[in-house]
Amino acid sequence: MRRVLLALIACCCLLPAAFVRAADDDLAAVERAIAEKKLSWQAGPAYLDPKDFQARLGINGLLNEDPPAPLPIPPVDLPEQFDWRNANGVTDVRNQGPCGSCWAFASIAALESAAVIQGGLPNTIDYSEQYLVSDCYPQYGCGGSYSIWQPIVFLVTNGTVDEECMPYQAQDGPCDLCPDADQHLVGLADRGAVEREVDALKQAVYQRGPVAVTMNVYEDFNYYTSGVYAYAEGAYLGGHAVLVVGYDDNEECFVVKNSWGPGWGEDGFFRISYGEVHGRTRFGSEAEYVFFDTGSYPAGMTPAIDNFRLLDKEGQPFAAPYQVTRDQSITMLFTFDYTDVDGNLEAGVLYATLDGAVYQLGPLWNMEKTGTLGFAFGMLMTDGAHSGSFYVEDTAGNRSNQLPFAFEVVQAEESDDDTADDDATDDDTVGGTDDDASDDDTGGADDDQLGDTPTPEPDESDGDDDDDDHGCA
Known part of the structure; x- marks a missing residue:
């Protein structure tokens, strides 16, 4: 028994070293592939344990039901670079943990950005991914989803709550909402699909806001640290959902928000080559933009x-x-x-x-x-x-x-204003009292200010025309 126990201990002590050597070998293979293909990204030690890495890939193959047809967006002239982070249109990077909930994080990230950009809310808002992972949305969970358009449609019809009402647990669970959940509801008014083309994605990001997309993930992606990612080498591991927040024509890449925490990649973001839209990763296989429901602002915020x-x-x-x-x-x-x-x-x-x-x-x-x-x-x-x-x-x-x-x-009293012919008993009529301000005499007393009659009036019978008011005959 003692020999068996010692043997087991020896094996257990050797396993970590074996994993380290395997990881080092994999990193070296990725770096060689990057150099050989002259790619523009940098690899480093694997950020996640291989098991954790694969558990986070929550897009499971192809959905039997066809997604909605793309909705064309009339094109406009685009700038060479655009990034919603520069307009404070992106919320903080979240961490989905070892749960295949990337589809929930991409959907909620799109909702949050729409709430900020279209709804004028601060980019510190935080909505609940757990609402989608839990039984509140009885479709998927940590086991992954077959799409992103379905949970986004659910957000249109049902909405979600904020993080305070239902914090993230990184696991499946019951629909355990806060007592006043109806005061925490927010949602989407509508959504639209985007064609898997570089120009279509750019137009959607620029005109509609950040776009939730799916992509294929290979082993090399776990070694990404910075730069413009393009497939280098490694086996296919699964599908992933992320949020496109910008693009850069100079680097020919999209700027993307991930959900593996701010310590991964470029502060939680990565850049990916335009070529991957039709490359191995099939970047943007599904792509969805959303419209925030301005009638669903959370309560308790008083102007x-x-x-x-x-x-x-x-x-x-x-x-x-x-x-x-x-x-x-x-x-x-x-x-x-x-x-x-x-x-x-x-x-x-x-x-x-x-x-x-x-x-x-x-x-x-x-x-x-x-x-x-x-x-x-x-x-x-x-x-x-x-x-x-x-x-x-x-x-x-x-x-x-x-x-x-x-x-x-x-x-005020209803009396004549003595300035115009403006009432039925105006003084500027025959036999009335003149207003002494205008040349409108028609037989009444002269206003004695203007030479406004062609013949002498009654007050001039003494031969003195008093219109001049200077004593001259």
């Missing part, structure tokens, strides 16, 4: 408004009491400052209350996270005191604080 200014229609401070003639509408111009750190006032609603009634003044457009909003509000007003307020509501249904205002309407 604030302040620094209210109420102006009249001339843009002057609104005076109280405010005098108007009867049946004259009051036009109020108002501005206020707003702060909305969550960025979801875009397509929100502006409301006004007046004397107990609520008015919806329309949707809000071109809203930033901070700024000044101006609006005009006009209506017929009765005599007396009036009060109201303004507030905004974001797309998650969160209402801001209310900014109150008050004013009084006093009807």
Whole structure:
């Protein structure tokens, strides 16, 4: 028994050394292939244990059901380089762990970028991949998926929750949501497929945002450290799903977000040659862009408004009491400052209350996270005191604080303004009283300011034409 035990210990002690030698041999083989093929990437020691590496490849062969047909995107002129990271349109790199959940991470990464770029949310948001891996999505799990378009369609119809509501476990499990999960739901409004062509992928990334794609993975990919990856050597291990966030025509490559943590590759990202679209990796075999559902912003994020200014229609401070003639509408111009750190006032609603009634003044457009909003509000007003307020509501249904205002309407007396022919008893008619301001005399008293009659008037009977008002005959 002792000899057997010692023999077992000796074998166990030798295994790690054997693995190290095998890994060193594999690395050397990859480096030779890179040099022979004159490829533009650098290899280093394997980042993951071979078993862990293969467990992360969660795209399993070909799906029996055909994916949706690609939706052509009208082409536009593209810059030579584009990277959504430079526009803060990419969230942090996640780590899927030893679980074949890359399909969930690529799908959620696309949703997060859409929420940031299209929805104006901060790029610190973190949505739950576990929601897809768990029984909440009763299709796949750590065993892998057969596509990325199916989980993305699920996000369109059902959405997901944020990471706080359902943290990642790197394993299958029940649909164990937080108690107030309905307050944490977010989702997609729609999705579209992209043709597996370099130009089509570039157009989609530039015009639609980061694109979730699938690719074949070979043994050499575990040794990638930097540069523009292209297949060097090694056996096929499985399918993988990632997120394309940019491209570079000078390097002829796509910029890609992986889900193996920030310590892998180029800070969690890698670049891959355009040639791999139709090469061994079949990069972009499936490619999906998404549209964020702006009606699914998480609750509990309330905008604030302040620094209210109420102006009249001339843009002057609104005076109280405010005098108007009867049946004259009051036009109020108002501005206020707003702060909305969550960025979801875009397509929100502006409301006004007046004397107990609520008015919806329309949707809000071109809203930033901070700024000044101006609006005009006009209506017929009765005599007396009036009060109201303004507030905004974001797309998650969160209402801001209310900014109150008050004013009084006093009807002015209905008398002639003595400046024009503007009422039925105007003084500028025959027999009326002249307004003494215009050359409109038709037989009444002269205005004594202008030479506006061709014949002497009654007040000139003494022979002195007083139109000159200088005492000259």
